[in-house]
Amino acid sequence: MGDHCVVMDTAQGASAQTQPSCWCCGNAFDDTDLTRLGAHPEVGLCAGCARWLNRRARSTADQGRRSPAVVLRRGIGAARERVMTVGAHAWPLVGPLLTRLDRHLP
Incomplete structure (x- = not known):
């Protein structure tokens, strides 16, 4: 046994x-x-890495294009990079909200 x-x-x-x-x-x-x-x-x-990879692929495909959607995605990407640079994604109250919002952004 x-x-x-x-x-x-x-x-x-x-x-x-x-x-x-x-x-x-x-x-x-x-x-x-x-x-x-x-x-x-x-x-x-x-799912998180698949979203990240999709964003990278879209960014590569957008190079040299100037449509309104591309300009919007670049603006969101710049804001995302700034949030990461200052570390706002790790702040106790703001971080979870940013993470939730990020799931719905292109």
Whole structure:
């Protein structure tokens, strides 16, 4: 009976070690919380890193363009960079509000 408990503990430890992690930030997530890349299913990204990667890709695609949407995205990007520079994202009251707002911005 004691051996059965050891086997269960070992099995639980093995499953904890094999929990998938985000390829970008390295944090552990459930597999359903990761977005897989089509041609590379071994790569999984969490929602936060996928948003960041989308912003980077859009910024690259926007280079040299001057549409109103591009100008707006650049303004938001500049404001986001300024918030990070002064550390406002880490302030106790302002930080959570900025994080929530950031999820809805392009």
